[in-house]
Structure formats: C-alpha cells, structure tokens
Amino acid sequence: MPQKGQAAIANKIKKWVEAANELSDNYTGIALPITRLTSIKSLCRDAIAAQKFALYMSKLVLQQARNAECPDNTTPDEWEVHKDIINRAVAQMESFLEHPIPDNSKLLWNLYRQIEELQGDNYRRIHGTTIHFVKSGYLLKLNYAICCFIKPEFDYYAYKLAREYTECYAPRYGTGLTPESVPMLLVVAEFWCQYYFEESLQDKFPQLMSDE
Template sequence: MKQKCTDKAIANKIKKWLQVVSQLNNGDFIFAIPTTRLTSLKSLIQDKTAAELFAFHLAKKLQQEMNEVKRYKEFTQEEWSIRLNLISDTVAQMEDYLADPTAEKKHSFWELLRRIDGLQSNHYGRVNWSTVSFFRSGYLLKLDYALRCFVEQDFSSWAYKLAMVYVVRYEPSYGSGLIPASVPMLLEVSEFWCNYYFDCSLIEKFPQDLKISCLK
C-alpha cells in the first residue's frame, strides 16, 4: 500500500531532487553536495512493499551495469563470472518472491547474503597504523543492501542506505557526496519514485523541472 501523504508533498520532494540535478549540471557548487539533501527519501519508504520494489529495481540496474562491464582488472575472469552469477540469482529470486512471497523464499535471501559475505570478507589493509576491512566490490555492497530491504525489520533504513551508496560518488576535486557523476543515478532514483507514486515518468510529471535540471 502506498504511503498516505498528499500528491503535492511527494511531488515537492522529487522536485527538490531535480533541483540538485540542476545544481550539479550547471556547476552551481564548489564541493560535493551533502547527501542530507536526499533525506526526504526516507519518508517515501514507509511500507515494506515500497522498499522491496525499490531494491529490486536497483538490483536490476546493477545487473545491467555488471553485464555491460567486461571485467574489473582486480578480478580474474572466474571471479567476475561468480559475481555475475550471484547477481543473476539474486535478481531472479527477488522477482520470484515479489510475484509470490513466502517465508521459505524470504529465508533463501539469507543464503545469498552469506554468499556475498564470503566474497567480500577477509580483505584487509593498513590505514593510519590500523587494520581495516575493505569491500572488494561496490556492486556486491549495493546488492547486500538491496537484499536487506527484504529481510530486515528496519527496511526503510536499508532502502535509504541503498540509495546513498547508489548515488554517492567521489572525485578528488569535489570530495565525496553528490557530484556530476551522481546525476544519472539520482535521476534513476527520482524516476522510480515518480513512477511508483504517480504511475508516470519524470518527463510526463515534471516536464519543465526536468528540462531546467538537465540544461547545461
């Protein structure tokens, strides 16, 4: 069931995200824009169905991105194939669960999370004389967060975390946060919620705002 709040309030939240896109495209910033500009996203994820559909949508996008990449140099071809198979299994199981949710199917997500943990764990490095753990794959970190939208009680927090790791980028000249490289992902997030609440695309719902935000 979609959140019971006014269409106008939801539209205003999405418009503010498009304003961030406009800032980024027009160079109206010096350093990365803080992710606090997207905290309004939390208010749109107040039921589990919304979180699950959002997670499934981004998981499919991750799968598409990974399929378009030949292979990252830090992985062997075999290691990359294992990761491609994992995300393929995850997307398929998410789709099956959404079509017919059962406790057994939900429990199977924990096995996928264990597979991710096995691929991500035991990679350490030294930072300022301390040993810290590093994630080998940003794709798998996002996939982990997407799965947790299905199995964790605080699904809204995990959906928000998923959105953040999806849109946040880093460049030395800007720092970490919302930067020009974040624009396609930010538009993707906006597009999803526009479709979810208004059953139409951004260009249909906000033609003028989108035109302004995408001007360079």
C-alpha cells in the same frame, strides 16, 4: 492518498530534480551532501515500496555488471561468480514479490550470506571507526538490496542502496553528489515518481526537466 500527502511526496522528488539541475556541467561548488537522499526513508512507507525499489536498482546493477569488464581486483572466475549471484538475486527478489513465503525469504538469506563471504573480512580501524573494505561495489549494492527483503530496517537499507548508487568522489568536488551523480540521481527520482504518481519525471515536472 490525501492531497497533502501527495504534495509532500512530490516535493521530495522535486528537490532531487532541483539538485540534479544545480549540479550542471559548469557547477563550481563542493559536492552536495549525500544526506539529501535520506528522504527515501519516508517514501518507504512499507516493506513493499522498499523491496520494489531494491529490485529496480538490482536490475540496473545487473545490467551494469553485464556491460562491465572484469574489475582489476577480481579474477575472471570470481567475476563470473559475482555476476551469477547478482542474476540469481534479481530472480529471487522477483519470486519473493510474487510469493512472499518463508522459503523465498530463506533463499535470499542464503544469497546474503554468500555475498558476505565473497566480500572478505578486510576490516580496518580508521579514525576510531571500523570500516569494511569490500571486494565488489556491485555486490555491496546487491547486499543492501537484499536487506530490504530480509531485515526490518528496510527503509534504512533503501537509503544505503541509493547512497551507494549515486555517491561519487572527485578531487575538485569531494565526496557526495557531484555532476557525475546526476544520471544516477535522476534514475532514483524516476522510480519514486513512477511508483507514487505513475508519471515520468518529464510529465510530472516538465519545467524542471526542460533544464536537463
């Protein structure tokens, strides 16, 4: 990659680290705009980049689900089904990256449809916009991850996945990137730093990371 291109990528990742530093424990402003993550779209220069990011994030979602208690709006049986789908999706994403053949794509489409069915059809009109109230945030993230494999707008869904993973709400800050978002924001930045530079954030931006 040309040096100019590397510098542009490094600058995008650096801005996320700077945002994480800004959102310190004594931060008193409003939430930072979640649109700061839109630069992920430009980092997804091809489908492979988006798919590797999607797999990386899906593994984190799987780990979160395994460590979590059954959500209040979910029965124990439903929760087991959700975790099983996440586990199968991760395995299928790995298979697709190793062998991107139509059969593996078809299996991901099947999982996508299962998730759509499990999320229900609770659609409401709010301020002129139709909003889908889903049953599971875990499955919503997984849905976006699968879309990175099966839909042509892979860069858009990579952004949606990162947004859903990092966005938080608190009355004090509003909705967007808040102090609670910092660990998740750094996880996203870490992936792209490793992907493009094969370096950790600590090695790539030692001065910035020393502020963490």
